[in-house]
Amino acid sequence: MARSWLPDSLNDLLEYHLSMYNFHVGLDSEHPYMSKPIGWLVQWRPTSFYWKGSEELLGTDCGSDRCIQAITSIGNIPIWWAAVPALVFVIAVLMISRRDWRVWVPLIGYIGLYLPWFIYSDRTIFTFYTVAFAPCVVLVLVLALGAVSGMLTPVPGSAAAREEERLLEEGRVGPGLPYPRGAVAAYFGFGMRANRTPLPAAWTGVPPWRLRGEGLAVVAVVLVLAVVFAAAWWPIWTGRTVPYTFWHWHMWLNSWV
Template identity: 40%
Template sequence: MSAATDTREPQLGWNTRRRWVIAPPPRSRVASELRERLLGPLDPWRDWPRLQRILYWAIPLGTALIAGILRFADLGRPHALIFDETYYVKDAYSYLQSGYERTWGDDPNPQFLQGNFSGLQSSPEYVVHPPVGKWMIAFGMWLFGPENSFGWRFSSALIGTLSVALTAWAAYKLFRSAVLAGTAGLLLAVDGHHITMSRIGILDIFLSFWLLAAFCALLKDREDGRRRLAARLGRLAGPDGRLSTAVLASGPWLGIRWWRVAAGVCLGLALGVKWSGLAFVAAFGLLTVLWDASARRTAGIRSWLRAAVVRDAPLAFVSIVVVGGAVYLSTWTGWFLSSDAYFRHWAEANPDPAWSWVPASLRSLAHYHLEAYSFHTGLTASHPYAASPWSWLVQGRPTSFYYVEPSAGCGGDRCSSAILSVGNPLIWWGGTIALAVAVLVWAGRRDWRVGAPLAGIAAGYLPWFLYPDRTMFAFYEVSFEPFFVLVLVYVLGHILGRPEDPPWRRQAGLLGVGIYLVLVVVVSAYFMPIWTAENITYLDWRLHMWMPSWV
């Protein structure tokens, strides 16, 4: 590769403001040309038009405001331990007291709801999920009081709101479109599945958030890596602006990538919520190395794939796997510091000379993990709201988190108050079609902008098919819902058309997408009562049951 000129001395040039300036030397021009090739003409961010820079922050914040209103309004309703809140909320209170899970007496929920926590016992409790999500629930309880249902749902609502902002930001990074960024944020903000998961104190919304945060960190790392590649190739260019054959063979080493380290931290925290984040570690690790290979290829590196494997992959492994593993291990600090947590002293009671070189605490934790893994893979108990992954995307069997029939207050003879984790049908049914289209588009064009969220969907969805006999629930899909929305928005972007399309084509696309978004908002408004436990008539509740499997 060579610069546009071989001249060794700086040249006089004519800039866009029509003033004579000193043109950059050849090496600087090499870096500038490579940066434009790798990242586009509007790099860095300060070169964006002023309106675009404002929208870059305003759209995530605006959609987060909408999301916050929908998630925090009447968050304490109902004052009950809903579904798995009966486990995780009481575990979170136990964390505040001792740093690990402890057992509760018989039927402690009525007393717990009244602010009486005397049912907490001194003996340790056996649990099968890591600590991070329960610590996050405990944070809200610490702020607002453990007896307050708003308090034990506060962190879920906050994290759900932040997830909407991150999704809009990720859409801006992927598509460089304010319209599509706003669309992504709006769709996630008003979707019922995400709303319900953000309004109850269970773990999955925290898993979804940390996975999304890792994805956003990798988007930043992709830019950072390409800037580094351009800058270092520029420094390696000769005085005439040419790159040597040796440099073009494999390119430079890019050093420690701090955004990728941040992604490793987020993935470690995701694993600290639920182990289902493990598939994302593999998918995102592979994704970031493929991005490096693509960058080297675009820059003109001849052995681009080998260079990515040799020069980029080892540090990527350390940044994501090693850092993530260390962070995950640190999330068990409360267990390590305890004297009587479950299995805390298993190794001392079961000595093994072959493993005596491993600290007893680590051997005990390893045994704990083996027992928990056996539980997860062997969980086959029947449940009325168990749902096969085949039905998740079309909302075939959403989970009923809460249903009671109040005696009065709805204006009818029979009342209903429900929380059903059904997503907005227009988002999920349309998104399922968009997913099929996006897979075909990616197979034909290898567009990284859709390949990235497709990797997130694959990591969060496909592994569940490996355990067909396990008891599963549709709300597990919240782990990949932001990526599902990004794929839907990518296809909506194709409907909107390109700037060079004829005006009638752009107007038709804008009209179609606009009508779709209006209908989405209308449908969400219609379903809001069964997402937020409003007291409505039984007939009204039945009218919301669009499919027999929702009942």
């Protein structure tokens, strides 16, 4: 008997977990909603959890002669799509350039809960597995938006914090002065003048002079789009009875059907 040196109880427990692992990594049966991990971050192939067609809903009043009920796993697209460039920004700017240790909190989620699925990309797997690291997606987006808007302050004692203290002492930043931008923002003309519409520090947690108008605009756009998307997609997240045309209008990509 394999591992006969182990007590029977531990041997049984280990064998039980090995059999589960071998079953799941070897599962390769075709499924219409299976998807590859490469498309998960853009929600390329969401999973349909529930569908009740017009034949089953005859006589139901939904304002149309063809009613359906559907539940799909598609995430909030403005958040997921914005989080892709945010991930690139967080890695390139915050992690590599600024060496901000805070980014490792969400990145560990990507590394531990997302990347391993590429090892099993031939297995029958689905987009809804992203629910495990969805908080990390949101945290990456929050860090990126906080950085571009000026609401993410440097880590105390870091090189960025010391540089900001030096600029304050030299009078190059502070109330009434524009906050320095990077090369890309400067190329587009941002930071030529001080922020004329500062938000109270009680709202943002940072002095108004740190805020960047273009970054605040990006935050506002992402927030508004996310709220609008959530309101528009709520009926097909929750299985409400809706006209077929309403559901079809929400299927932006053929891969969502």
